[in-house]
Amino acid sequence: MSFTDRYRTTADLPGTIPVFPLAGAILLPRGQLPLNIFEPRYLKMIDDAIRGDRIVGMVQPDGDEAILASQIDGRKPPLCATGCAGRVTSFAETGDGRMVITLTGICRFVLGPELPAMTPYRQFEVDWDAFADDLTPGHGxxxxxxxxxxxxxxxxxxxxxxxxxxxxxxxxxxxxxxxxxxxxxxxxxxxxxxxxxxxxxxxxxxxxxxxxxxxxxxxxxxxxxxx
Structure with a gap:
């Protein structure tokens, strides 16, 4: 049984997830995305995910201005409505404080309301239903x-x-x-x-x-x- 086979229906997925905004990077169901994590807020996110259900949502900033704003001063950029969640299936800490992880894609989602979370990273309610077929390996x-x-x-x-x-x-x-x-x-x-x-x-x-x-x-x- 693979890491993602445990998610058979959308009911097996959480209603809220942390999201990692990253321009130019996409994750797809059962695909793998290696990531080099070094920002403190995202190191915290991965630590929390590993202690919890290991699920992180990948999503892109919406528009060039949003990307630029997030890069220059860390402002919260508007995000694209659709992203894909992955499970942290491997991780390793480096001597300089980074974390190298692999996300394995589970299912796409539509972003809902952002939570007023106290964490340094953003968390959102998400809706999986439009992409329920993602949970069927090889669909289509x-x-x-x-x-x-x-x-x-x-x-x-x-x-x-x-x-x-x-x-x-x-x-x-x-x-x-x-x-x-x-x-x-x-x-x-x-x-x-x-x-x-x-x-x-x-x-x-x-x-x-x-x-x-x-x-x-x-x-x-x-x-x-x-x-």
């Missing part, structure tokens, strides 16, 4: 256009002179492949948020393909062989 993966995704991935890697572990890719399920590529994709916060909010796995796959095709066109308008 039979509809994924895997061949086209692999074609565009190979073209992108070849164009940038990059290598991939094709054996591991071949063994990956459609869900793992699509969500992993979305998580590590080089696209900006708005594009990452759109990938997160995609209704189905195939919707996310098609969006990732389109973003990659566009990136190739912009890189080499006369040479990219995009179908």
């Amino acid at each position: 993966q039979d509809e994924v256009s895997r061949e086209r995704l692999l074609e565009i991935l190979k073209e992108y890697l070849d164009t940038h002179g990059l290598q991939a572990d094709w054996r591991a890719i071949k063994l990956s399920s459609n869900e793992t492949l699509v969500n992993s590529l979305c998580t590590i994709s080089p696209y900006g916060p708005r594009e990452k948020q759109a990938l997160l909010e995609a209704k189905t796995l195939e919707d996310r796959n098609q969006m990732l393909i389109a973003l990659t095709e566009q990136a190739l066109r912009e890189l080499s308008p006369g040479d990219a062989t995009v179908q």
Whole structure:
């Protein structure tokens, strides 16, 4: 049984969670997101999560001004309405006071009201119901256009002179492949948020393909062989 198999219905998930706002980073169901935690407020959040249910919500600041405000003076930025919760499945403390953790995605959520919490980090009520299918491993993966995704991935890697572990890719399920590529994709916060909010796995796959095709066109308008 995997770490996230214990969450079978939305009733197994908490009604309130701590959130970690981070631009350009998304977590997806059963995907993994490594994080290097060094700010005191988020070190406290992870400490509390480890002592509790180990659940943390990843969410992006909403808009460039919000991101800038949070970076400059620590103001609370407005947040995107949709995020994804993960379970802390590994953690290690470093000699310089940081914490290196891995979050494994559980389910997306819609933010509700913010709690008037006394903690240095933010906490919100959340609604899971719109994304209940996230709790079913592999939901919708039979509809994924895997061949086209692999074609565009190979073209992108070849164009940038990059290598991939094709054996591991071949063994990956459609869900793992699509969500992993979305998580590590080089696209900006708005594009990452759109990938997160995609209704189905195939919707996310098609969006990732389109973003990659566009990136190739912009890189080499006369040479990219995009179908």
